[in-house]
Amino acid sequence: MFVGHALFAFAIAALVADWRGWDRRRALVVGAVAGAFATVPDVDVAYALVGLAAWNAADGVFAASTAFWDASRAVHRSVTHSLVVGAIAAPAFGLLAVRDSRRAPLARTVGAGLLLALLAVALVDSPLAAVVMGLFAVSGALVAVGAGRSTSLSPQTIALAALWGLWSHPWGDLVTGSPPDWLYPFASPLLTSRILLHADPTLHLLGAFAIELAVVWFALAVGCRVTDRSLFGAVDRRAAVGVAYAVAPLAAAPPTLDVSYHFVFSILGVGLLSGVGPVVPSAAGRSRRPAPSTADRALEIALTSVAAVTIALVAYLAVYLFVVAPA
Known part of the structure; x- marks a missing residue:
C-alpha cells in the first residue's frame, strides 16, 4: 500500500491542478509533492527495524518479514496517521518552505514550534510515540524544504499539498490492516475495525489488491491526461503474458493478508518481466518510426507492466473461483 498512498495523492492533486488550468509541469509537480507527503506517515514503520534485531537467520526470510511486521504493530498507524496531527503539521511544513529572506526566519520558527508542540503531546503519551512523531516531523520537514527550494510552488500551495497528502x-x-488512530491524541470512536471485503480471506486479499491496482491505473490515467498521452496506446502486447498466471492458484497455497508474499512477489514479477521484456520491431517499423523518448519508453514499461498484472489478477481470480475456492 505504500505506493498506493503516494499515487492516489498524486493523482487527485494533479487532476485538480489540471482542472484549475495549471500548466502541465506545475500540475505534475504539485501532484508529486502531495504524493511525497502521503508517504510520510509510514515513516513509523522504521521502529519495526527492532524486530529484525531479534531475527535469527536460521529461521528463514519469511520469519524476518514476520518479525518486522509484528514489531511495527506497536506504533504503526498511530500518531502519524492522525487527521488532527495532519491538520497541525501541514501548515507547519508550509511555513518551513517559506523562501522570502525577510519572512523566512519567523515563519520557520513558528513552523518548528508547531512541530515541537506535536512532539510534546506525543511525549506525554510515551517515549516511543515521541520518537515516531520526531521521525514524522523530520521527514515532513525534509519534503517541505526540498519542495520549497526545488519548485516554484508557494508555501501556501505546499501546505495544501501536505494537508491533502x-x-x-x-x-x-x-x-489491509488495523484502522489508524484517526483523531490522536483524542479517542477515535469511528471506523474501529478493518473493512471486510469478503468472508473468504483470499478473496478479501484479492479485492484489496484490486483496489491498489485501480489506484495505479487512476494515477497513470491522470498522468496521461495531463501530458496529452494515450492511456492504452503505449500498452505492448507482451502484457498478454499475464494470462499464464492462471496456473498460480493451482501451484501454490491461496494467499491471505497474513501470508501473501508468494502471491504479491510473483504477480508483480510477471508484470515487471512483461514491461521490461525485449522489443523486436519489424524492419519496416524500424525504418518508419523514430526511437521513443525516455519518457515514452518509461510510460510503455509502466502501462505494459500494470496491464500484465491486471490480466494476471483476472486469470488468477477466475481459476480460484471456479476451481480452487471451497464450495
Whole structure:
C-alpha cells in the first residue's frame, strides 16, 4: 500500500491542478509533492527495524518479514496517521518552505514550534510515540524544504499539498490492516475495525489488491491526461503474458493478508518481466518510426507492466473461483 498512498495523492492533486488550468509541469509537480507527503506517515514503520534485531537467520526470510511486521504493530498507524496531527503539521511544513529572506526566519520558527508542540503531546503519551512523531516531523520537514527550494510552488500551495497528502493516507489502510488512530491524541470512536471485503480471506486479499491496482491505473490515467498521452496506446502486447498466471492458484497455497508474499512477489514479477521484456520491431517499423523518448519508453514499461498484472489478477481470480475456492 505504500505506493498506493503516494499515487492516489498524486493523482487527485494533479487532476485538480489540471482542472484549475495549471500548466502541465506545475500540475505534475504539485501532484508529486502531495504524493511525497502521503508517504510520510509510514515513516513509523522504521521502529519495526527492532524486530529484525531479534531475527535469527536460521529461521528463514519469511520469519524476518514476520518479525518486522509484528514489531511495527506497536506504533504503526498511530500518531502519524492522525487527521488532527495532519491538520497541525501541514501548515507547519508550509511555513518551513517559506523562501522570502525577510519572512523566512519567523515563519520557520513558528513552523518548528508547531512541530515541537506535536512532539510534546506525543511525549506525554510515551517515549516511543515521541520518537515516531520526531521521525514524522523530520521527514515532513525534509519534503517541505526540498519542495520549497526545488519548485516554484508557494508555501501556501505546499501546505495544501501536505494537508491533502497527510489526510488522504489513512483511508488506504482500511482494508489491509488495523484502522489508524484517526483523531490522536483524542479517542477515535469511528471506523474501529478493518473493512471486510469478503468472508473468504483470499478473496478479501484479492479485492484489496484490486483496489491498489485501480489506484495505479487512476494515477497513470491522470498522468496521461495531463501530458496529452494515450492511456492504452503505449500498452505492448507482451502484457498478454499475464494470462499464464492462471496456473498460480493451482501451484501454490491461496494467499491471505497474513501470508501473501508468494502471491504479491510473483504477480508483480510477471508484470515487471512483461514491461521490461525485449522489443523486436519489424524492419519496416524500424525504418518508419523514430526511437521513443525516455519518457515514452518509461510510460510503455509502466502501462505494459500494470496491464500484465491486471490480466494476471483476472486469470488468477477466475481459476480460484471456479476451481480452487471451497464450495
